[in-house]
Amino acid sequence: RKEVEQDPGPFNVPEGATVAFNCTYSNSASQSFFWYRQDCRKEPKLLMSVYSSGNEDGRFTAQLNRASQYISLLIRDSKLSDSATYLCVPGRVRGNTGKLIFGQGTTLQVKP
Amino acid sequence: NAGVTQTPKFQVLKTGQSMTLQCAQDMNHEYMSWYRQDPGMGLRLIHYSVGAGITDQGEVPNGYNVSRSTTEDFPLRLLSAAPSQTSVYFCASSATGLGADEQFFGPGTRLTVL
Numbered sequence: 001r002k003e004v005e006q007d008p009g010p011f012n013v014p015e016g017a018t019v020a021f022n023c024t025y026s027n028s029a030s031q032s033f034f035w036y037r038q039d040c041r042k043e044p045k046l047l048m049s050v051y052s053s054g055n056e057d058g059r060f061t062a063q064l065n066r067a068s069q070y071i072s073l074l075i076r077d078s079k080l081s082d083s084a085t086y087l088c089v090p091g092r093v094r095g096n097t098g099k100l101i102f103g104q105g106t107t108l109q110v111k112p
Numbered sequence: 113n114a115g116v117t118q119t120p121k122f123q124v125l126k127t128g129q130s131m132t133l134q135c136a137q138d139m140n141h142e143y144m145s146w147y148r149q150d151p152g153m154g155l156r157l158i159h160y161s162v163g164a165g166i167t168d169q170g171e172v173p174n175g176y177n178v179s180r181s182t183t184e185d186f187p188l189r190l191l192s193a194a195p196s197q198t199s200v201y202f203c204a205s206s207a208t209g210l211g212a213d214e215q216f217f218g219p220g221t222r223l224t225v226l
Contacts, residue, residue, distance in 0.1 A: 006154075032213060041149065041200055043217035087154060091213035099170060100145065100206070100213060104154035 001026050006088060006103035014111050017078045021106045023088035024070040032091030033071045035062055037084045038105065044087055048073070078110045113138050118203050118218035125193040125225045133188040133221050135203030142208040144186040145215070148172065148199040155202065161186055162208065193225045 005024045013019045025033075032051050036044035048055055050071060054063040061074040075082055085105040092098030119134045137144065145160035147170075157170030161180040175197060177189040186205075190197060200222050204215040 008152075034214060036215075041220075043202055043219050044155070044215075045217070046214050049214060089213075089215075099157060099160050099168070100143075100204075100215060101157055101171065102147070102155040 003027065003101045004088060004090060004103035006086075006106045008104050008106060010107040010109050012109045012111060013078050015078055015080060017110075018074065018076045019078055019108065020072050020074040021086065021108075022070045022072045023103050023106075024068075025090045026069070027090065027093055028066075028069060029093040030090035031093065033062070033064065034089050034091065035071075035073050036087040036089070036102075038087055039084050047086070075108070078108075080110050080112065083108055083110045115139065116203055116205055116216050116218035118201075118221050120221060121219065122222050123224070125190075125223065127194060127225060129193050131190050131193065133190075133201055133203075133223075135186045135188065135218060136184050137186075137205040137216070138184065139205060139207075139216065140183060141205035141216075142183065143213075143215075144180065144203065144205045145170070146176070146178065146186070146188045147202045147204065148197075149202065149220075150199050158188065158201075190223075195225045197223065198225045199223060 035047045037047045038044040050062045059076045064071045085107045087105045089102045116137045142163045146158040147155035159178040161167045203218040206215045
């Protein structure tokens with residue numbers, strides 16, 4: 001099993017729709033999780049950090065399901081500007097010695 | 113603060129040439145890493161470092177070397193470039209400690225190997 005798995009999509013949704021995609025992780029000891037947004041092969045930028053059961057920031061909600069080892073990202077009222085690739089990465093579990101592995105990313109295309 | 117800087121932004125190499133991609137950060141971050149991104153794929157970890165003098169392999173280390181002589185700099189060396197190394201390369205850094213794994217990325221180097 002890969003360390004981090006995401007459905008690459010693309011997810012094609014109309015403006016105003018609600019869309020959610022998941023990220024599964026293999027290491028049950030992971031304590032923190034990060035969602036990044038990447039536009040057109042530019043550098044990824046942090047969208048949201050999750051340290052407990054979830055986090056909410058405006059139209060974006062991240063929820064953590066530790067039992068099933070996945071974290072989801074929910075986007076409400078989708079905008080054209082939300083079209084991007086969304087990458088997830090679990091935080092390190094071995095303190096200062098671990099490494100950060102990304103999922104493949106999920107592509108979202110919001111249509112007018 | 114400049115954040116994470118990478119040079120060059122673009123590079124074209126011929127097969128067999130060697131070169132070094134530069135990465136520097138001014139945030140005093142202990143953790144630094146190099147990723148490559150191929151079309152339609154996510155970021156794959158090449159090498160990473162948890163502090164000056166300490167480096168380790170990531171998911172796709174073959175054909176690349178790194179060193180970390182200072183906290184600020186983390187260069188990536190291509191020993192003998194191959195067309196399969198055509199990619200976009202991102203350098204990233206983060207602080208260390210539980211919950212401090214937010215990574216800051218450089219703008220990337222777009223490398224083409226002919």
